[in-house]
Amino acid sequence: MPEIRLLSLEDLPTLMNIELAANLYPWTEGVFRSCFNQQYFNYGVFQHEQLQGFYIGQFLGVESQLFNIAVAPQAQGQGFGKLLLAHFVAQSTERNALDAWLEVRATNQQALHLYQQAGFIETGRRNNYYVSAQGREDALLMCLPLAFS
């Protein structure tokens, strides 16, 4: 059975391995390091004591933000992403967030599918926001209202 646990800086090397393998444009270790403080809630999914995926969440004021979510390529398509996202939403609700927010590359079909399935709705678009193989690509802003959930 997969298990979701709070992450600490000790998990950073494994987390970086997943980030580097899963993302064409990975975050640096320094960015991850800056996300381990009281504003953030960062969880990982473990199977057989191995980290399979993680998310970086932030709670600020009345909103939560999903800053990053990734599953190791060899572990994708087995439901870990869905588990992590549901956990992020539950943690946001527990913190009394009114909404949960995230940004996603417009071409990231897997992630878009995951978010739409969880009820996130597109609320905006930042044109040419991300560097991509084609030059630039748009970011979609997505929101999940939680106040009445």
Ligand SMILES: CC(C)(COP(=O)(O)OP(=O)(O)OC[C@H]1O[C@@H](n2cnc3c(N)ncnc32)[C@H](O)[C@@H]1OP(=O)(O)O)[C@@H](O)C(=O)NCCC(=O)NCCS
């Ligand atoms: C997005 C991501 C976290 C999803 O994790 P995952 O563990 O593969 O997702 P799940 O197994 O829980 O699957 C969730 C849904 O996505 C679908 N899906 C997963 N992999 C897929 C693939 N390769 N192609 C098409 N759909 C896929 C699943 O079928 C499932 O939908 P369903 O319930 O309708 O069948 C993962 O693909 C990933 O790490 N991508 C790279 C990092 C990234 O893009 N993060 C998002 C940044 S905004």
